Amino acid sequence: MPELSLRAVTDDDDFQSFMATMYSVFLQDPQPDEIELGRKFTELDRMFGFHDGTRWAATAGAYSKKVSLPGGALVPVAAVTGVTVSPSHRRKGLLTAMMRHQLDDIRSRGTEALAMLFASETLIYGRFGYGLASSNAVLSGRVRDLGFRTDVDLGAGTVTEADRETLLGAAPAIYDRALANLPGRMDRPAPWWDYWLHDTAERRKGAGSIRFALHHEPDGSASAYAIYRPKSDWAPAGPNGELHVQEVRATNPRAYARIWRYLLDIDLIRTMQYDGAAVDERLRYLVADQRALQCQVNDAIFTRLVDVPRALTLRRYAGDVDVVLQVSDEFCPWNTGRFRLRAGRDGAECENTDAPADIAITARDLGAIYLGGVSLQALTTAGLAGELTSGAVPATATAFGWPVAPSMPDHF
Known part of the structure; x- marks a missing residue:
């Protein structure tokens, strides 16, 4: 088998080849238009992998x-994507090597204290310190x-x-205002809007x-939008259309x-998702x-704290807390x-301290509670975190919680 080298993507032709491999491992045919749109927000030096020449x-x-x-702060994050290993090269340590390279690179850049990803298979990323931090729902x-x-007021x-064109004239401002304080929401610049639509x-x-x-609104200002796809269908008894809401x-x-009443009242539609x-x-x-x-809850974003003390200072907390955390992180020592x-x-x-620890927790589980959607108390009850000082966990769990459940609207 040819010798492999770990390197970054070099140019647009190399990027096309890189993306073709990524699509193939995800069991999809490459989508040229989609790849071209994605190139507009892709930094080639952040795309890397193993190449055999x-x-x-x-x-x-x-x-x-x-x-x-x-708390509403909008901070830099490494949105990890396109992680694949070709079937011919499995069980050779390539994934671990790429995760090692990527986390070292994020740390060396010094811009991002966090990394986040969606997992194709949820068993993969825990060993690299990623914790499941939020869930999304299918309604x-x-x-x-x-x-x-x-008693619902439709205004x-x-x-x-x-x-x-009309949607893009109004939707970005609505998106930013509507989701300003939603933990997990990512920015959506113009190239990302093009990709989203x-x-x-x-x-x-x-x-x-x-x-x-x-x-x-009655004054003419735009205050809501919907993006959706209808699916026409006819049963022997009449129309049986479906509405797929994005x-x-x-x-x-x-x-x-x-706007939801508008969607649910569209003629010929019988079911929505x-x-x-x-x-x-x-x-x-x-x-x-x-x-x-009906509500089906699925896993969403996995969060990894690349710089623990800096990451913990970036967010706000639901209550006052003064606690010493004993963090163990085998992959990022x-x-x-x-x-x-x-x-x-x-x-x-x-800050680092020599004071006695109140709570023992792994980097993986610290990532899980980071956005406020997973309870430290639940992890402790499950034996995944340890209370070293009596009463420390309930107070800290309350502080890490948040009134709004985290959600990740965009996929990447």
Whole structure:
């Protein structure tokens, strides 16, 4: 077998080859238009892997993004993507070597204290210090059963269909305002919007072409949007259409309720599915018959603290806490040690200390609780974290929690 070298992508032709390998391992055919759009926000020096002189044998990469943390800070994050090992090169340590290279690179850059990823298989990344930090939901149901509670205020706004250009004139500002304080939300610059709205047969999965709707307030200002695909179907008894909702965002509760009412009342539609929902999606509370809106919870973002003390100072905390954490991190040993965290809603300080530890926790589980969606108390009860000082875990669990469940609207 040819000798392998670990190197970064060098130019656009190399990038095409890199992406073709990545698509193939994910059991997909390369999508040239999608690859071209992705190139606009890809830094080639962050795309790397093992190459045998002829073709790529393994790939990995990261996008330079920003993520919203508990408290609203929007901070740099390495959005890890495209991690693959070709079937011919499995069980040779290539994945571990790439994870080692990537985390060392993130640390050396000094810009990002965090790395995040979606896992194709959830067993893979725990050993590299990534903890499952949030969940997303798939909502579905028969639209005739999804009437709203009688006390839901739909406001006086209006909803109309929009073309792509009109949507892009309003949606980015709505997105930023609607999700300003949502932990896990990532920034979406213009090239990412183009990628998000790209419409192909592969993305439609049998549904129709992408459609858009905008909600306007009585004063004419846009305050909500929806991105969706209808799928026409006819049963012997009549229309049996499906609605596949990609995204709904709104800047106020009335606009949110009205644009959902618009979607659920589209003629000929009998069922709907929303893949991009948060676990505490507001729609779940608007419907009168909550049992009629089925909710399937799936794993979402995995979080890795590359620089523990710096990462812990970036977010805010739901309550005041003064605690010493004994962190163990086998894969990134620079994070192993004791850290004193003094924090609250107004800020945080974290530094190395020789003081006795109050809580023992792994880097993986620290990443899991970082966004406020996983309970430190639950991990301790499961035996995955240790309370060394009586009463330390409940107080710290309360501080790390957050009133809004973290959610990751975009995939990367």
